[in-house]
Amino acid sequence: MTTLRQPQNVLVTGGCGFIGSAFIRFLFRQAGFSGKIVNLDLLTYAANPDNVAGAVDPARYTFVQGDIGDSELVSRLCREHAVDTLVHFAAESHVDRSIVGPGAFMQANILGTYQLLEVVRTLSHIHFHHVSTDEVYGSLGPTGLFSETTPYDPSSPYSASKAASDHLVRAYARTYGISTTLSNCSNNFGDEFKLMQQLTTVRHIQSMQTFCYLSKRLLTSCGPNLYVFALMGWLRNEQVDCAQRYGRGGKWQSPLCRIQSLLITVVRHKRQCAATLI
Ligand SMILES: NC(=O)c1ccc[n+]([C@@H]2O[C@H](COP(=O)([O-])OP(=O)(O)OC[C@H]3O[C@@H](n4cnc5c(N)ncnc54)[C@H](O)[C@@H]3O)[C@@H](O)[C@H]2O)c1
Numbered sequence: 001m002t003t004l005r006q007p008q009n010v011l012v013t014g015g016c017g018f019i020g021s022a023f024i025r026f027l028f029r030q031a032g033f034s035g036k037i038v039n040l041d042l043l044t045y046a047a048n049p050d051n052v053a054g055a056v057d058p059a060r061y062t063f064v065q066g067d068i069g070d071s072e073l074v075s076r077l078c079r080e081h082a083v084d085t086l087v088h089f090a091a092e093s094h095v096d097r098s099i100v101g102p103g104a105f106m107q108a109n110i111l112g113t114y115q116l117l118e119v120v121r122t123l124s125h126i127h128f129h130h131v132s133t134d135e136v137y138g139s140l141g142p143t144g145l146f147s148e149t150t151p152y153d154p155s156s157p158y159s160a161s162k163a164a165s166d167h168l169v170r171a172y173a174r175t176y177g178i179s180t181t182l183s184n185c186s187n188n189f190g191d192e193f194k195l196m197q198q199l200t201t202v203r204h205i206q207s208m209q210t211f212c213y214l215s216k217r218l219l220t221s222c223g224p225n226l227y228v229f230a231l232m233g234w235l236r237n238e239q240v241d242c243a244q245r246y247g248r249g250g251k252w253q254s255p256l257c258r259i260q261s262l263l264i265t266v267v268r269h270k271r272q273c274a275a276t277l278i
Contacts, residue, residue, distance in 0.1 A: 007085035007127070008035035011077060013068050013116070014047075014090030015039030019131070021051030023087065028056055036060045038081050040074065041090065042067050068112040074119045078126060087129045088116060095135070095158045102157035109161035110168070117172045127179040130169040134184045135159035146184070 010027065014020040016039065027033055037056070041047055043065050052063075062081065066073045068090050077083065090112065092098065092105045113130070120128045137146045138153035154160040166182060173180040 007033070009038070009081050009083045009085070010035060011038045011040060011074075011081070011083045011086045013040050013086070013088045015063075016041040016043060016047035016049045016051060017089060017093070018046075018051070020087075020089035021048070023089065024052050024061075025055040028060075034060075036062070036081055038062045038064065038077055038083065040064050040066055040068065040077060044092075046093065069107070069115045071115050071119055074116060075123070078119065078123050083123075083126060085127045085129070086116065086120060087131065088113065089131045091131075091162070093133075093158065095156045098156055098158035098161070102161075105157050105161040109158075110164045113165035114168055117168060117178070120178050121172065121176050124176075124178055127181070128169065128172075130165065130180060130182045132162050132166050132182055132184045133159065134186045136163040136166060136184060146186075148184070 012020055012024055015024050015037070020039075020041070024037055024039060027037060037060065039052065039062070041049075041063070043049070049063070064073070064077060068074065068088075078086070090108065092108045098105045117128065120126045134146045135156070136152050136154050136159050137150045138155045138159070140146065152163050152166075154163045166184075169180050169182055172178055
């Protein structure tokens, strides 16, 4: 067991996405965090820079539009901003898109992670936190939960690419001794979720998955949130075992179709409310 130092300057990849932006907002609200955040995001179709607007301290925040695969850029940002912690969210993350076009997922999720690890290998004081998914374990049956010891059984090009990136992270930790942690969280949905896009593209609607709700309000008021809590263990200087995996789940199992109908109800309700205000 190793005690990690309190992070000073954090490079967040994919910080304009759904979860990365929640992490940035949350981190800026932590009294114990006085460092800087560099947000490296390619601004793909999935990004929404408004997710972080207004929630960052401009004096301690830098946004850079760029690719995690650009090793020169990543290396320069790490040096210029004295980065000591890299939290890696950037990914192609939508399962159905991976079925239609797997190439982009292999490029961003496998090669992108590999290229980041290569940079960290040369800057070995940096701690690397890899954000992964419980989809690397496949689908849940009618009962049961995933745990850190569940065998990998990815069932889509997306989850296979995330599984490959997990293996790379663990292999780099063991081979080169770089400091890493890895979280495999369940599905999140919440305020910035690209709702309609997800609803219209999800195909595996009968598969049983675990969900937790990621609320902007809860995060901005420092309330409890499963995923971000999962990531905060090492930030809080707790005893964490480097090179280990940390699973976090909402313990709320549901077929995707049930989540879909719940979300459709919410959207309809919001639209009706908006219509009555006009
Ligand atoms: N959303 C979930 O429910 C969920 C659950 C478990 C794990 N995860 C993982 O969390 C991470 C973030 O998921 P999300 O839902 O926020 O994704 P998202 O699709 O909302 O955001 C991904 C972000 O990464 C950026 N990006 C993509 N490719 C990039 C590249 N090559 N270089 C730089 N930036 C790039 C995009 O522009 C976008 O802002 C992913 O690694 C995903 O596997 C997500």
